[in-house]
Amino acid sequence: DIVMTQTPLSSPVTLGQPASISCRSSQSLVHRDGNTYLSWLQQRPGQPPRVLIYKISNRFSGVPDRFSGSGAGTDFTLRISRVEAEDVGVYYCTQATQFPYTFGQGTKLEIK
């Protein structure tokens, strides 16, 4: 199974300041079709997860442009350019390149 490792697991951030979360996979996430199926999810308190970014850097419909994704192969990053209060929650990276699909442990974003 592909292991997804996120750092940090907790991230206290000041409003208006940037934040970043790293995700490393135990194997390359490049699929045989040439795509890299790495997504970032946000789960606000009491809510279901929702997709922010898919295929490394594609922002999902309705996601603010302060969220961006980058990376390649086994190393990926989610960046928030200026954290807002509504960004509080847990962020997960996930891979859909190989079965079983797997998730990172989650990174809790909180406001200082």
Place this chain on the structure above:
Amino acid sequence: DVQLVESGGGLVQPGRSLRLSCTTSGFTFGDYAMSWVRQAPGKGLEWVSFIRGKVYGETTEYAASVKGRFTISRDDSESIAYLQMNSLKTEDTAMYYCIRDPAGGSYWGQGTLVTVSS
């Protein structure tokens, strides 16, 4: 608008069965793969199962923890995905989410809670 609504959760005794449904609207259901993911209380996310569309033979995949006990299926005429869960264990207690197209820009439902307890 794309909508996915899960139902069928509840309290069930260990060893019993439950069938979850994911009723969808707002898109051409048959064009998409569907998946189920669960989240135990206070824990992270765990992928459970996946089914391809008719074009790909509606083939399925399962997590090792549920293989042989759970069965995913789909009814394209009704735009519904199902998860039949047999021989339930206490460790299957979780919120179960239905997902459209887990590899791409996926949509998630609100979830249905399954509690396995005597």
